Amino acid sequence: MQGIRALGLAGLIASTPAMALEQGEYRFNGFGTAGVNHLGGEGHGRSFGINGQTTDAWRGDQLSRLGSQLQYGLTDTLGVTVQGTFKPEQDTWKGNLEWAYLSWKATDGLTLRAGRLRTPVYMYSETLDVGFTHPWLGLPDEIYSQVQLSSYEGGDILYTLPTGIGSLAFQVAGGQAVNRNLFAMDDLYDIDYKKIFAANVSLETNDFGMLRVGYAEADIDTDLTAPVVTPGGTTASVNFLSLHRQKGKFTSIGYQYDNGTWVSSDEWTRNNTEGDQQGRIDAFYVMGGRRFGDVLAHLTYAQLDEDTGRQSSWTYGLNYNLAPNLVLKSEYKRVDTSGNGYRGTFVESAQETFDHAVFTASNGAAGTPPRNYDGDIISVGVDFVF
Numbered sequence: 001m002q003g004i005r006a007l008g009l010a011g012l013i014a015s016t017p018a019m020a021l022e023q024g025e026y027r028f029n030g031f032g033t034a035g036v037n038h039l040g041g042e043g044h045g046r047s048f049g050i051n052g053q054t055t056d057a058w059r060g061d062q063l064s065r066l067g068s069q070l071q072y073g074l075t076d077t078l079g080v081t082v083q084g085t086f087k088p089e090q091d092t093w094k095g096n097l098e099w100a101y102l103s104w105k106a107t108d109g110l111t112l113r114a115g116r117l118r119t120p121v122y123m124y125s126e127t128l129d130v131g132f133t134h135p136w137l138g139l140p141d142e143i144y145s146q147v148q149l150s151s152y153e154g155g156d157i158l159y160t161l162p163t164g165i166g167s168l169a170f171q172v173a174g175g176q177a178v179n180r181n182l183f184a185m186d187d188l189y190d191i192d193y194k195k196i197f198a199a200n201v202s203l204e205t206n207d208f209g210m211l212r213v214g215y216a217e218a219d220i221d222t223d224l225t226a227p228v229v230t231p232g233g234t235t236a237s238v239n240f241l242s243l244h245r246q247k248g249k250f251t252s253i254g255y256q257y258d259n260g261t262w263v264s265s266d267e268w269t270r271n272n273t274e275g276d277q278q279g280r281i282d283a284f285y286v287m288g289g290r291r292f293g294d295v296l297a298h299l300t301y302a303q304l305d306e307d308t309g310r311q312s313s314w315t316y317g318l319n320y321n322l323a324p325n326l327v328l329k330s331e332y333k334r335v336d337t338s339g340n341g342y343r344g345t346f347v348e349s350a351q352e353t354f355d356h357a358v359f360t361a362s363n364g365a366a367g368t369p370p371r372n373y374d375g376d377i378i379s380v381g382v383d384f385v386f
């Protein structure tokens with residue numbers, strides 16, 4: 001049952017408006033992951049993942065991170081929370097201010113927050129960097145690579161209502177996130193999210209797990225322009241995507257269950273951005289696991305569907321609780337893509353993307369044909385909280 005106690009400790013690092021501190025009290029927690037992974041199979045020589053950090057070399061910057069959180073009670077109802085992380089972005093390690101907000105506990109069930117907050121897009125958004133809150137070393141790429149935004153500036157309203165079968169929680173959020181980075185075509189580009197609106201409701205029951213339904217939207221500004229070499233041998237600047245106040249919409253349904261022996265975590269999402277030429281993106285994962293004392297064995301199937309193709313993966317994991325606040329994790333993940341040259345979350349450069357487009361436009365007379373990728377990813381690491 002160490003996993004239950006560890007999750008309780010990790011929960012303190014999540015947003016805890018219901019656990020308001022008294023005036024002058026403070027709470028400090030830390031968390032992190034130290035892990036390495038390796039990409040093999042036909043994906044050899046290519047990179048994979050949200051920042052392209054999973055490659056055919058053993059490296060730790062895809063999984064590793066360190067964070068801390070401080071909560072301080074200004075009054076019995078007014079508090080401040082600050083959370084920072086140190087983690088890589090593409091190939092550079094950097095510090096990040098994830099949370100910096102004031103919270104006011106208006107009533108026992110109502111809390112208002114303002115400042116820099118986690119963007120409530122996914123089921124695990126509040127604890128995105130806290131590995132103890134999920135069974136994997138890395139969250140499923142098929143879903144968690146889609147919206148590369150972890151925080152925003154604005155406010156939210158949280159309301160919790162006790163029921164006969166558990167607790168019903170509502171959240172409504174709004175704000176903006178400007179001058180953020182978007183990883184695409186093996187490089188970083190500027191992106192702005194304006195007029196962010198998000199709402200979700202979750203029912204956490206005493207016996208049947210937790211169900212969450214969420215919706216988020218924003219006006220998106222970005223310009224993906226990169227230099228490429230044309231078939232004639234000259235260098236040209238090509239615009240691959242330009243969005244100006246285009247509406248992006250994201251819907252999600254999530255479910256978690258953990259009775260101490262059996263574990264399940266499942267999530268489905270739909271992503272649709274006007275003018276991005278990708279159409280609708282549907283994705284889901286289903287995970288089931290069983291504890292044998294301090295060992296958790298789990299299996300996950302994930303799938304990502306776009307107009308141009310599909311990515312699917314199977315993840316086999318084995319976790320061992322070394323201590324109530326320290327868990328050793330190991331995973332093997334098999335990833336496959338299908339469709340007309342669909343790459344999924346494998347990374348291609350701007351030049352490769354351009355060459356594939358030229359091949360298609362010229363009916364094979366120039367450029368290079370697009371192709372599918374697959375790979376085997378092995379990951380080993382530890383998650384910890386304190």
